[in-house]
Amino acid sequence: MNPNLKSRRAFIKQSTLCLTALSAxxxxxxxxxxxxxxxxxxxxxxxxxxRMAKVPGVEVVMLCDPDTAQLEKVKxxxxxxxxxxxxxxxxxxxxxxxxxxxxxxxxxxxxxxWAMQAGKDVYVExxxxxxxxxxxxxxxxxxxxxxxxxxxxxxxxDPMQDEIKAYFDAGTLxxxxxxxxxxxxxxxxxxxxxxxLTPPPSVNYDLWLGPAADEQLFREKFHYDWHWDWNxxxxxxxxxxxxxxxxxxxxxxxxKVKLPKRVIAGGGRFAWNDAGETPxxxxxxxxxxxxxxxxxxxxxxxxxxxxxxDVYLRRRTGAFLIVECENGYYxxxxxxxxxxxxxxxxxxxxxxxxxxxxxxxxxxxxxxxKPSDLKAExxxxxxxxxxxxxxxISYRLGQKYVREQAESAVKDFQPWNDVIGxxxxxxxxxxxxxxxxDIKIGPMLEIDATKETFxxxxxxSEALSLLTREYRKGYEVPxxx
Ligand SMILES: NC(=O)c1ccc[n+]([C@@H]2O[C@H](COP(=O)([O-])OP(=O)(O)OC[C@H]3O[C@@H](n4cnc5c(N)ncnc54)[C@H](O)[C@@H]3O)[C@@H](O)[C@H]2O)c1
Numbered sequence: 086m087n088p089n090l091k092s093r094r095a096f097i098k099q100s101t102l103c104l105t106a107l108s109a110x111x112x113x114x115x116x117x118x119x120x121x122x123x124x125x126x127x128x129x130x131x132x133x134x135x136r137m138a139k140v141p142g143v144e145v146v147m148l149c150d151p152d153t154a155q156l157e158k159v160k161x162x163x164x165x166x167x168x169x170x171x172x173x174x175x176x177x178x179x180x181x182x183x184x185x186x187x188x189x190x191x192x193x194x195x196x197x198x199w200a201m202q203a204g205k206d207v208y209v210e211x212x213x214x215x216x217x218x219x220x221x222x223x224x225x226x227x228x229x230x231x232x233x234x235x236x237x238x239x240x241x242x243d244p245m246q247d248e249i250k251a252y253f254d255a256g257t258l259x260x261x262x263x264x265x266x267x268x269x270x271x272x273x274x275x276x277x278x279x280x281x282l283t284p285p286p287s288v289n290y291d292l293w294l295g296p297a298a299d300e301q302l303f304r305e306k307f308h309y310d311w312h313w314d315w316n317x318x319x320x321x322x323x324x325x326x327x328x329x330x331x332x333x334x335x336x337x338x339x340x341k342v343k344l345p346k347r348v349i350a351g352g353g354r355f356a357w358n359d360a361g362e363t364p365x366x367x368x369x370x371x372x373x374x375x376x377x378x379x380x381x382x383x384x385x386x387x388x389x390x391x392x393x394x395d396v397y398l399r400r401r402t403g404a405f406l407i408v409e410c411e412n413g414y415y416x417x418x419x420x421x422x423x424x425x426x427x428x429x430x431x432x433x434x435x436x437x438x439x440x441x442x443x444x445x446x447x448x449x450x451x452x453x454x455k456p457s458d459l460k461a462e463x464x465x466x467x468x469x470x471x472x473x474x475x476x477x478i479s480y481r482l483g484q485k486y487v488r489e490q491a492e493s494a495v496k497d498f499q500p501w502n503d504v505i506g507x508x509x510x511x512x513x514x515x516x517x518x519x520x521x522x523d524i525k526i527g528p529m530l531e532i533d534a535t536k537e538t539f540x541x542x543x544x545x546s547e548a549l550s551l552l553t554r555e556y557r558k559g560y561e562v563p564x565x566x
Pocket of ligand 1: 124125126127128129130149150151152155170172187188189190192210211212237238239292293294295308309310324
């Protein structure tokens with residue numbers, strides 16, 4: 086076929102699709118109410134619906150969850166809202182302007198793409214994707230259908246983040262040497278049943294599963310603990326990671342580093358012997374080609390028998406982000422941050438608001454129709470989510486850990502030896518014998534940031550397969566959005 090004709094046809098097809106999406110969406114008057122559907126009504130979905138409803142000019146008109154028990158619970162808070170178990174009913178309703186997707190991770194992208202194809206704007210929880218490939222499809226859909234799409238990393242709306250940037254720019258701390266991202270929180274075993282778990286009778290399980298594989302579940306609890314199963318979740322790296330690494334990409338890298346050039350990760354799931362697959366102790370090194378990054382997550386207690394999470398030994402605060410500089414360091418989390426000078430004296434503090442204006446920022450962008458008004462525009466949050474997926478992929482490809490080999494994977498960078506040392510210390514304090522544990526260390530993955538894929542010797546078929554997933558029939562994320 087004449088290539089011009091082919092591209093013209095493609096253009097007409099694309100324009101028609103865009104027009105379809107536009108005609109499906111209402112043209113909003115300046116003072117008109119924005120009608121929202123809340124998809125996924127667990128802890129976060131309930132909170133998100135409440136936060137949206139508080140924004141002036143917003144009405145939550147539809148609630149959606151395959152679990153009727155969740156629907157009934159949240160309906161009490163929004164008695165005038167319609168309810169449905171099936172998100173396709175939300176997509177069909179032309180009176181709905183925007184959706185909030187707070188489902189389990191495996192549904193985020195497909196729900197968001199369906200909504201954008203139906204002409205709706207989208208607020209989608211973190212991680213915005215369950216894998217890197219579909220995250221890019223999400224961005225493509227936002228562009229193709231001209232939709233407003235905000236990621237659920239609310240700290241981007243916290244004015245504190247700009248204050249921290251300004252502090253770094255003022256230069257008092259000097260050059261940044263490296264960054265350490267920590268999350269130490271205690272979690273517990275999710276159990277290991279002998280007989281598979283039967284989903285609660287209130288759940289339409291086909292709708293709950295959506296794109297995920299229909300596998301037997303051996304955990305005790307149906308909701309929330311899907312996080313620790315690769316089929317539906319992304320572990321702690323994909324749970325707290327998207328917040329912390331998004332702070333890192335925003336505050337330190339100013340969104341200029343799309344993806345790291347190389348990533349290696351190790352760790353394991355220790356002590357619990359349960360049905361979970363994801364690591365409860367996970368450390369990673371990320372070579373950004375610029376400032377190096379260490380990531381370290383612990384879910385076991387500070388020490389065996391103590392009911393408190395681990396602490397970062399060389400730093401006093403329960404920090405997420407520790408930015409080590411020539412003349413001191415910044416350390417902070419969602420609530421606030423502090424700057425310490427080279428002598429360890431606190432010289433400055435920042436107070437955070439937890440990103441409480443994030444919902445209002447989404448609504449303002451819906452009215453302005455400018456994606457650039459969004460604090461957490463989907464492409465940035467896709468990339469931040471991808472950093473976490475990369476650390477998970479290295480771990481999932483992991484081989485038997487040998488300390489010397491792991492240490493020598495990153496040369497001449499003491500913080501890497503430190504994080505490995507902290508890992509062994511953490512195991513020891515939990516009275517775990519590291520010589521008998523199933524510890525994994527992954528390959529140093531090389532990443533082509535433009536193509537969002539692996540390159541070099543580590544671009545094996547196994548590694549490449551983890552950039553995406555097998556989608557269950559009828560719930561495929563489309564190749565062409
Ligand atoms: N931004 C934040 O600070 C923050 C905080 C907590 C959770 N989250 C994110 O929010 C999401 C939900 O977390 P949670 O703690 O509420 O989990 P949860 O398990 O309590 O709730 C998930 C809900 O989604 C529902 N669901 C599953 N498939 C669905 C479908 N097809 N249509 C509609 N609903 C569906 C489930 O039935 C369940 O009610 C996760 O992705 C999590 O990472 C974000």
